[in-house]
Amino acid sequence: MTSVALADELLLLAYDDETGRSSVSRIALDLGMAAAVLVDLVLRGRLTVDGGLVRAVNPNPTGNPVADDVLTRVAGDTPHTAASWIQRLRHGLRDRVLARLCEQGIVRDLDETVREYIHLHRYPTVDSSVEKETRSRLAAALTGRGAPDERTAALAALVASVRMEPTLGLPPGETVEAHRRLEEISAAAGFSGAIMENSTVRPSVAFVIAELHRAVNAALGSPPGSAKPIP
Numbered sequence: 001m002t003s004v005a006l007a008d009e010l011l012l013l014a015y016d017d018e019t020g021r022s023s024v025s026r027i028a029l030d031l032g033m034a035a036a037v038l039v040d041l042v043l044r045g046r047l048t049v050d051g052g053l054v055r056a057v058n059p060n061p062t063g064n065p066v067a068d069d070v071l072t073r074v075a076g077d078t079p080h081t082a083a084s085w086i087q088r089l090r091h092g093l094r095d096r097v098l099a100r101l102c103e104q105g106i107v108r109d110l111d112e113t114v115r116e117y118i119h120l121h122r123y124p125t126v127d128s129s130v131e132k133e134t135r136s137r138l139a140a141a142l143t144g145r146g147a148p149d150e151r152t153a154a155l156a157a158l159v160a161s162v163r164m165e166p167t168l169g170l171p172p173g174e175t176v177e178a179h180r181r182l183e184e185i186s187a188a189a190g191f192s193g194a195i196m197e198n199s200t201v202r203p204s205v206a207f208v209i210a211e212l213h214r215a216v217n218a219a220l221g222s223p224p225g226s227a228k229p230i231p
């Protein structure tokens with residue numbers, strides 16, 4: 001891929017540069033990264049969501065081994081729903097992405113031994129340029145400095161669904177407004193809310209984002225202040 005994968009960007013936002021530890025719910029981040037791989041493949045014209053089922057429409061590799069493995073799995077399997085693929089892909093995905101980021105020299109693996117036999121891994125940042133570019137794009141989108149491109153809008157949708165606003169380094173009290181703005185960016189791109197029917201990408205991404213939102217809510221419960229479902 002010519003640009004950084006969305007799953008990589010989510011992970012880099014979640015992990016502290018110095019401590020090398022994630023500040024985001026483990027299951028929420030894993031679900032978000034799985035959805036991010038699907039979204040990336042949709043944006044690159046490799047996958048689509050048709051009738052609720054994820055289907056491969058172009059088997060050509062993207063150049064990213066993690067994404068290409070998912071593409072091969074989808075193409076070689078019977079059709080499954082986006083919700084099913086998100087759950088299937090989340091297992092082991094984080095380790096694969098971290099290993100690739102280590103290979104690229106973006107983070108490093110610090111293996112610490114506790115009580116002589118427990119191994120704890122931390123992943124502090126080595127090359128911060130990738131994360132800085134990601135944060136710059138999100139900051140510009142949040143402040144309205146120009147219309148965000150499609151990938152940045154997709155990243156905004158993923159960040160909002162995984163409840164990652166606290167990782168954006170915002171001043172205290174601005175998290176709620178940031179969430180609203182991220183959802184606004186997502187909706188403007190057609191990735192949530194009203195969907196343009198003449199596009200195959202927008203409804204497919206919107207469907208994956210909606211399933212991610214449901215999966216995170218099922219895992220963590222509804223976010224504070226959200227409307228309660230009508231009995």
